[in-house]
Amino acid sequence: MPKGIPLTEEEQAKRRHEIVDQVVNVFLKKGFQETSMREIAEAAGLGKSTLYDYFKTKDEILLYFFENQIGNLTEAAQKIALQSIPADERLRQVMKIHLEYLQANKSLFMKLSLEAQRLKLESQKQIQRGRHAYQDLIRGLIEEGVREGAFRKVDPLLAARMLINTLVPVVYTSRPTGTTQEMMEETMDIFLKGLQVC
Amino acid sequence: MPKGIPLTEEEQAKRRHEIVDQVVNVFLKKGFQETSMREIAEAAGLGKSTLYDYFKTKDEILLYFFENQIGNLTEAAQKIALQSIPADERLRQVMKIHLEYLQANKSLFMKLSLEAQRLKLESQKQIQRGRHAYQDLIRGLIEEGVREGAFRKVDPLLAARMLINTLVPVVYTSRPTGTTQEMMEETMDIFLKGLQVC
DNA sequence: TCAGTATAGCGAATAGCGGTCGCTTTGCCA
DNA sequence: TGGCAAAGCGACCGCTATTCGCTATACTGA
Numbered sequence: 405m406p407k408g409i410p411l412t413e414e415e416q417a418k419r420r421h422e423i424v425d426q427v428v429n430v431f432l433k434k435g436f437q438e439t440s441m442r443e444i445a446e447a448a449g450l451g452k453s454t455l456y457d458y459f460k461t462k463d464e465i466l467l468y469f470f471e472n473q474i475g476n477l478t479e480a481a482q483k484i485a486l487q488s489i490p491a492d493e494r495l496r497q498v499m500k501i502h503l504e505y506l507q508a509n510k511s512l513f514m515k516l517s518l519e520a521q522r523l524k525l526e527s528q529k530q531i532q533r534g535r536h537a538y539q540d541l542i543r544g545l546i547e548e549g550v551r552e553g554a555f556r557k558v559d560p561l562l563a564a565r566m567l568i569n570t571l572v573p574v575v576y577t578s579r580p581t582g583t584t585q586e587m588m589e590e591t592m593d594i595f596l597k598g599l600q601v602c
Numbered sequence: 603m604p605k606g607i608p609l610t611e612e613e614q615a616k617r618r619h620e621i622v623d624q625v626v627n628v629f630l631k632k633g634f635q636e637t638s639m640r641e642i643a644e645a646a647g648l649g650k651s652t653l654y655d656y657f658k659t660k661d662e663i664l665l666y667f668f669e670n671q672i673g674n675l676t677e678a679a680q681k682i683a684l685q686s687i688p689a690d691e692r693l694r695q696v697m698k699i700h701l702e703y704l705q706a707n708k709s710l711f712m713k714l715s716l717e718a719q720r721l722k723l724e725s726q727k728q729i730q731r732g733r734h735a736y737q738d739l740i741r742g743l744i745e746e747g748v749r750e751g752a753f754r755k756v757d758p759l760l761a762a763r764m765l766i767n768t769l770v771p772v773v774y775t776s777r778p779t780g781t782t783q784e785m786m787e788e789t790m791d792i793f794l795k796g797l798q799v800c
Numbered sequence: 801t802c803a804g805t806a807t808a809g810c811g812a813a814t815a816g817c818g819g820t821c822g823c824t825t826t827g828c829c830a
Numbered sequence: 831t832g833g834c835a836a837a838g839c840g841a842c843c844g845c846t847a848t849t850c851g852c853t854a855t856a857c858t859g860a
Contacts, residue, residue, distance in 0.1 A: 409827060410836055441818060451839040453820075462818065532776060539777075559779050559788055565771040566789055573763035578730060579737075581757045590757055591764055598796030607856060608807060639847060649810040651849075660847065801860100808855080817846065826837075 420458050423448045424469055432512050436466055436519045463523045467530060470520055473513075474534035477505050481541050491549035492596055498542065499571060503588050506575045513575075539564050546599070555599040567595055618656050621646045622667055634664055665728060672732035675703050679739050689747035690794055696740065697769060701786050704773045737762050744797070753797040765793055 411419065430439050430447045441462055445452040459465045481498045506513055520531060542564035549555035574587045581587065609617065628637050628645045639660055643650040657663045679696045740762035747753035772785045779785065 440816080442816095452818095453840080454838045456819070457837070460819095536777065558792060559785075561777065561779050562771075562785055562788055563792060565775060566768050566792060569767050569771050570764050573760075573767050577763060579734065579759065581759050587757075587760055590760055594756060594761060594764060594793070594796035596796075597798075597800070598792035598794075600795075600800075602795070602798075602800050638845085650847095651811075652809045654848070655808070658848095803858105803860090805858080806856095808853105810851100810853080812850085812852100814849075815847095818844100820843075821841090822839100823841100824837100824839080826835100828834090828836105830831100830833090 416458070420468060421472075423450070423455070423458060424465060424472075427465070428469070428512065461524075463527050466520060467523060467527045470531050471534055473505075473509070474531070474538060477502065478534070478538045478541060480505075481538065485541055485545055490554060491545050491552055492554050492599075495542070495545050495549070495567070495596070496592055498545065499567065499588065499592060502568070503571055503574065503584065506571065507584060510575060539568065542567060549599065553601070556601045558599060563599065570595055614656070618666060619670075621648070621653070621656060622663060622670075625663070626667070668729050669732055671703075671707070672729070672736060675700065676732070676736045676739060678703075679736065683739055683743055688752060689743050689750055690752050690797075693740070693743050693747070693765070693794070694790055696743065697765065697786065697790060700766075701769055701772065701782065704769065705782060737766065740765060747797065751799070754799045756797060761797065768793055 426449070427439075427444050427447045430443060434443075441455060442452050444462075444465065445455045448455065459468070480501050484494055484497045484501070487494060487497075520528075523531070539561065543560045546555060546558070546560040546563050546567075550557055550560065570591050571588070574584060574591055577587075582590075624647070625637075625642050625645045628641060632641075639653060640650055642660075642663065643653045646653065657666065678699050682692055682695045682699070685692060685695075737759065741758045744753060744756070744758040744761050744765075748755055748758065768789050769786070772782060772789055775785075780788075
């Protein structure tokens with residue numbers, strides 16, 4: 405980057421994005437905690453202190469990454485939520501892309517989603533906001549299902565959280581009992597059957 | 603401790619236990635990562651380097667704690683598993699003590715179980731062994747339920763993992779929708795209904 | 801009885817971390 | 831063309847986990 409030319413806010417944002425893009429692979433190999441700011445700076449082709457011009461702290465780098473990921477997922481899920489098919493079918497589809505998302509970033513998420521929990525409280529709140537938006541989307545689908553009469557009356561937010569959490573062991577188990585596809589289908593079967601009016 | 607007197611293996615183990623006991627409260631207040639070895643040593647009434655005579659690394663302290671916790675939980679669950687009542691009722695009871703366990707150590711677990719994921723691979727494997735033992739116990743209960751005809755035929759290990767993971771959001775949500783008791787009961791209802799032959 | 805030895809325990813030193821500071825380099829603009 | 835704001839950087843700071851060499855101690859065997 406040329407010196408002397410002030411960056412517009414947009415350019416700064418783009419630069420941040422580029423930096424994270426270039427650095428993600430290092431996180432993948434070593435994990436976030438184990439990657440030093442010096443290494444991050446090297447991977448980004450920057451001096452260490454220049455990095456601090458774009459991210460105030462190391463945590464902020466992780467925060468930036470997560471906001472992006474959750475945002476992207478929510479966006480994709482929103483499109484599915486708008487389709488005019490039964491709510492349970494939409495739920496299945498959302499969970500399918502959720503799973504694909506997890507799988508695509510598997511080792512990255514495995515390492516990073518856990519480290520995210522150790523961020524400063526304020527940063528956590530910010531991630532939480534994104535997470536809640538996603539939870540609320542799932543909740544909405546469950547509420548619709550209840551209204552449609554497909555699901556029995558359950559606490560929709562609790563069910564949403566439950567559903568989201570059931571995906572974790574599908575992807576991250578060390579003792580898989582089938583393909584990820586199969587495991588997810590059975591998981592969804594159990595969950596949706598648990599919601600059905602019987 | 604007097605110097606010069608070699609400690610038997612038992613005494614060493616007891617000493618480790620004592621150290622962790624005295625230090626847990628500090629972790630509770632500050633979190634593991636945020637507690638320095640100097641502080642841990644102080645809390646244990648030891649010199650910093652003496653601590654290293656009992657635990658090779660900082661991580662090992664956390665590891666020791668977790669092995670104990672999972673071990674205790676598994677032991678308690680085993681007692682329940684042996685009772686002669688329907689499998690689904692035993693499942694409910696095991697999950698109840700699991701929840702109590704989580705709640706009793708809530709802030710500790712919230713902070714520590716996540717940090718545990720960042721331990722050295724070898725340490726993780728050791729924790730994993732304990733976790734698997736617990737998973738297998740739950741799996742056994744589900745298998746019994748299937749044999750008894752109370753549950754439909756599902757992958758018992760997958761269901762076990764699913765069940766264990768559904769408890770997480772009950773305890774650790776930032777948006778509770780009722781008392782922990784209530785939330786857990788509804789969670790179990792959904793899960794068990796998902797397993798029922800309908 | 802008393803040197804020899806093994807070990808509990810410790811303070812100081814080490815390497816490397818996240819983060820800061822003050823300087824240099826650059827290109828725009830008056 | 832000279833002044834200036836901003837990009838970028840290397841050296842530095844205080845802290846960390848961990849290691850090392852030493853001391854103090856009590857048991858052992860001659």
